[in-house]
Amino acid sequence: MLYYVNININGADIKAPKGSSVLEVAIEYGICIPHLCHVPGLSDIGACRLCIVENITNGRATITTSCTLKVQEGMIIRTNTDRIKRLRHNIAELLVAEAPNSRAIQDIAVRCGVKEVRYPFRNGDCVLCGRCVRACSEIWHANALGFIGRGKERHVERPLNMREEYCKGCDYCLQLCPMTVPPCDGPMKPGEEYLCGKCESQLMITEDIPESCVWCRLGEGFNCGRYAGLKTVR
Amino acid sequence: MPHLNTKEDLEIMGKQLLLDREKINKTIIMCGGTGCTASRSRDVIDALNKELVIQEMDNEVHVRVTGCHGFCEQGPIAVIEPGNIFYCHINPEDAHDIVTKTVKNGEIIERLLYTDPVSGEKVCKESEIPFYKAQDRKLLFQNREVNPQSIEDYIAIGGFTALAKALDTLAPEEIIREIKISGLRGRGGGGFPTWRKWMECHEAPVDEKYVICNADEGDPGAYMDRCVLEGNPYLVIEGMLIGAYAIGATRGYIYVRNEYPLAVRHARNAVQQARRYGLLGENILGSSFSFDIDVARGGGAFVCGESTALMASLEGKVGEPRPKDVHTVVDGLWHKPTTLNNVETWANVPSIILKGASWFNSKGTRGSKGTKILALTGRIKNTGLVEVAMGTTIRHIVYDIGGGATNGKAIKAVQTGGPSGGCLSVDKFDLPVDFDVLYEAGSMVGSGGMVVMDESSCMVDVAKYFLTFLQDESCGKCVPCRLGIDRMLEIVTDITEGRGTLEQLELLEDLADTVTQTALCGLGKTAANPVLSTLRYFREEYEAHIIDNKCPAGVCKALIEYYIDPEKCTGCGTCKQACIHNAITGEKKEVHVINTDLCQKCGICRSECKFEAIQVS
Numbered sequence: 001m002l003y004y005v006n007i008n009i010n011g012a013d014i015k016a017p018k019g020s021s022v023l024e025v026a027i028e029y030g031i032c033i034p035h036l037c038h039v040p041g042l043s044d045i046g047a048c049r050l051c052i053v054e055n056i057t058n059g060r061a062t063i064t065t066s067c068t069l070k071v072q073e074g075m076i077i078r079t080n081t082d083r084i085k086r087l088r089h090n091i092a093e094l095l096v097a098e099a100p101n102s103r104a105i106q107d108i109a110v111r112c113g114v115k116e117v118r119y120p121f122r123n124g125d126c127v128l129c130g131r132c133v134r135a136c137s138e139i140w141h142a143n144a145l146g147f148i149g150r151g152k153e154r155h156v157e158r159p160l161n162m163r164e165e166y167c168k169g170c171d172y173c174l175q176l177c178p179m180t181v182p183p184c185d186g187p188m189k190p191g192e193e194y195l196c197g198k199c200e201s202q203l204m205i206t207e208d209i210p211e212s213c214v215w216c217r218l219g220e221g222f223n224c225g226r227y228a229g230l231k232t233v234r
Numbered sequence: 235m236p237h238l239n240t241k242e243d244l245e246i247m248g249k250q251l252l253l254d255r256e257k258i259n260k261t262i263i264m265c266g267g268t269g270c271t272a273s274r275s276r277d278v279i280d281a282l283n284k285e286l287v288i289q290e291m292d293n294e295v296h297v298r299v300t301g302c303h304g305f306c307e308q309g310p311i312a313v314i315e316p317g318n319i320f321y322c323h324i325n326p327e328d329a330h331d332i333v334t335k336t337v338k339n340g341e342i343i344e345r346l347l348y349t350d351p352v353s354g355e356k357v358c359k360e361s362e363i364p365f366y367k368a369q370d371r372k373l374l375f376q377n378r379e380v381n382p383q384s385i386e387d388y389i390a391i392g393g394f395t396a397l398a399k400a401l402d403t404l405a406p407e408e409i410i411r412e413i414k415i416s417g418l419r420g421r422g423g424g425g426f427p428t429w430r431k432w433m434e435c436h437e438a439p440v441d442e443k444y445v446i447c448n449a450d451e452g453d454p455g456a457y458m459d460r461c462v463l464e465g466n467p468y469l470v471i472e473g474m475l476i477g478a479y480a481i482g483a484t485r486g487y488i489y490v491r492n493e494y495p496l497a498v499r500h501a502r503n504a505v506q507q508a509r510r511y512g513l514l515g516e517n518i519l520g521s522s523f524s525f526d527i528d529v530a531r532g533g534g535a536f537v538c539g540e541s542t543a544l545m546a547s548l549e550g551k552v553g554e555p556r557p558k559d560v561h562t563v564v565d566g567l568w569h570k571p572t573t574l575n576n577v578e579t580w581a582n583v584p585s586i587i588l589k590g591a592s593w594f595n596s597k598g599t600r601g602s603k604g605t606k607i608l609a610l611t612g613r614i615k616n617t618g619l620v621e622v623a624m625g626t627t628i629r630h631i632v633y634d635i636g637g638g639a640t641n642g643k644a645i646k647a648v649q650t651g652g653p654s655g656g657c658l659s660v661d662k663f664d665l666p667v668d669f670d671v672l673y674e675a676g677s678m679v680g681s682g683g684m685v686v687m688d689e690s691s692c693m694v695d696v697a698k699y700f701l702t703f704l705q706d707e708s709c710g711k712c713v714p715c716r717l718g719i720d721r722m723l724e725i726v727t728d729i730t731e732g733r734g735t736l737e738q739l740e741l742l743e744d745l746a747d748t749v750t751q752t753a754l755c756g757l758g759k760t761a762a763n764p765v766l767s768t769l770r771y772f773r774e775e776y777e778a779h780i781i782d783n784k785c786p787a788g789v790c791k792a793l794i795e796y797y798i799d800p801e802k803c804t805g806c807g808t809c810k811q812a813c814i815h816n817a818i819t820g821e822k823k824e825v826h827v828i829n830t831d832l833c834q835k836c837g838i839c840r841s842e843c844k845f846e847a848i849q850v851s
Contacts, residue, residue: 045557047712052752063752069559091713091748094717097717127713147710150707150709151709152705
């Protein structure tokens with residue numbers, strides 16, 4: 001039997017299943033919280049920090065990631081305050097400057113309101129969201145991928161850089177990787193650090209970032225939890 | 235070795251050991267801490283012991299090898315009791331003189347005495363040295379009373395009586411209340427009230443609980459945890475025993491970094507000795523309380539000093555922090571309630587229980603009680619570990635204990651709290667060492683590092699140094715910390731190399747704020763502090779780099795040029811000989827010139843010139 005708790009997200013009173021995370025509940029109810037490292041069905045690690053929300057207790061707002069925050073009775077959550085929007089914009093900007101040629105990261109950045117990027121582009125090919133690593137170890141228990149190194153050296157690698165036989169060839173890592181969505185041929189070059197956003201006509205009608213889910217096509221790009229949820233229903 | 239079955243056993247043994255100790259009335263207290271060991275104190279100890287055997291005095295004179303006394307720059311140091319005579323910079327060859335003159339006849343050896351760098355006078359007694367006199371040494375003083383390899387030494391000075399008192403007369407709730415009244419706050423950096431951690435852990439309805447001592451100290455220049463754990467591991471163990479009894483834990487871990495071999499050895503040895511005496515194990519001192527400790531070695535990551543990363547490391551996983559939406563006192567090591575405290579916090583517990591909370595909270599400010607050990611380093615005359623009451627002003631520490639600036643240069647700033655702390659300018663020197671006050675000022679007490687900087691330090695360069703350190707040590711899990719620090723470093727590097735713009739300065743502030751608010755763990759959340767605090771107090775230095783393309787302190791190589799002042803140059807040729815890049819030309823007794831194309835700005839000529847003719851612009 002499911003137990004429910006009452007929480008409040010952006011002013012809306014919501015009955016949320018106990019044990020679920022704030023992000024899951026928000027997605028379920030069509031409240032848009034951009035996210036990257038969260039994949040429905042995998043554990044949440046709070047690495048990308050895009051899904052930050054304000055959790056208001058005793059009138060004090062603390063910022064935390066909604067994917068790791070479990071719902072509790074009486075919780076008050078704000079997902080789209082000016083402070084959150086600014087911080088989310090800055091995080092998305094860091095991400096897109098790192099991997100400007102990834103369609104998924106571009107989508108996220110546009111969704112978070114990034115137009116110009118204030119850092120030089122780097123053209124990296126991994127943003128270390130850890131989707132592949134968790135999928136590999138949690139769905140198939142294959143442990144064929146893992147993180148190696150720390151800080152700047154951190155990268156995804158096979159065990160000891162050699163044990164290829166661990167891989168079961170399920171391809172799930174490739175499906176989940178935000179880098180494998182074919183890149184656009186937009187102006188993602190060093191020295192031209194801005195996002196055109198042309199391919200996302202649905203969102204660009206309004207300058208404001210919507211608070212609720214508008215089934216924007218951006219979600220397809222980065223495997224938004226809502227799309228993924230829909231896929232599993234099918 | 236007797237097994238201590240009751241409180242009385244401990245008392246009797248303590249008295250007996252104290253009697254034995256008092257029979258030997260002459261003691262040479264020799265520092266065997268890491269600092270003094272590095273300056274060959276082991277050789278001195280061997281020489282002293284040998285000399286005592288030769289003089290047939292080994293039965294009446296005891297050489298007590300202790301942990302760190304705090305005055306490491308003077309090492310190896312020794313204190314000779316009775317008389318409280320303090321000798322520093324001792325060589326093994328001095329052993330003969332020390333034994334024959336001082337120990338035998340009470341004569342004082344002039345050349346081994348400490349010279350006060352402020353007054354220039356020789357000081358004979360340890361208690362009269364200004365460095366020690368201006369301190370309030372509660373924890374550090376115990377180090378010189380105990381040989382860290384001998385539990386008997388610790389029992390002789392009343393060790394484990396606090397444990398006996400707690401087990402015998404106090405209920406767990408009473409202990410927690412005592413800690414609450416004492417106002418003890420976490421010494422590792424956060425300053426979180428210790429009692430609250432204990433209370434929540436105590437109330438958690440689970441049988442299996444853990445206590446952890448965090449000795450994974452990694453701040454550059456800070457070593458107070460090493461000093462306490464290495465110098466008096468029994469104090470930490472006793473503190474952990476009391477804490478474990480209060481919260482109902484059955485198992486404890488001392489997580490000590492592997493780069494502290496002496497601390498690892500002493501902690502392990504102390505645990506074994508305590509087990510042999512029955513002070514760890516089943517039914518301690520005849521009570522129903524059972525507890526044991528294991529010593530775990532850290533793998534060498536700065537981030538493992540963060541509580542959740544430390545627990546992950548203890549569990550055998552990669553030492554990475556995890557979100558703390560549920561606190562570790564409820565869901566910690568192996569998902570059991572876990573209380574983690576710093577070495578210094580644990581070390582404060584026995585005296586609070588023994589002497590009462592009011593003894594502890596009589597010192598300090600409204601929000602911060604007791605004493606704090608600080609690692610004082612930088613451009614000052616006296617460096618080392620200092621212990622002061624909370625609320626002591628920075629000025630007192632820098633000028634009265636530290637003796638003020640070396641080389642007559644003006645002190646510009648003090649960096650407190652290591653990479654997580656910030657820089658405070660000289661007009662903030664009247665601020666007290668207090669968790670809340672320093673936090674308000676944009677810095678923090680942190681674990682207690684205190685680096686004093688003078689005019690020759692460039693604050694942008696300091697920020698760059700800490701960012702480089704943090705970039706190396708960030709685990710890389712979350713975006714704001716990994717990419718944020720990287721980009722901050724990129725911007726600061728641009729500024730130090732003359733490519734900075736004023737827009738970048740705004741971006742730097744914005745980014746620093748983002749990292750502070752959104753990073754996953756405490757390391758990331760405080761990583762921007764060096765940047766934020768230098769921007770707050772030394773913005774003009776940043777602007778000088780950007781607008782005037784000048785480094786006011788003459789540190790950032792891209793922005794400075796060396797030249798020879800023709801008025802001061804005597805044409806001695808020293809600089810010409812010293813320059814490895816052949817950038818200096820000039821005839822003997824004529825003014826020399828630096829060829830700026832060849833000059834690599836290494837600064838060798840400047841340090842060689844006796845006439846201060848080489849200048850930086």
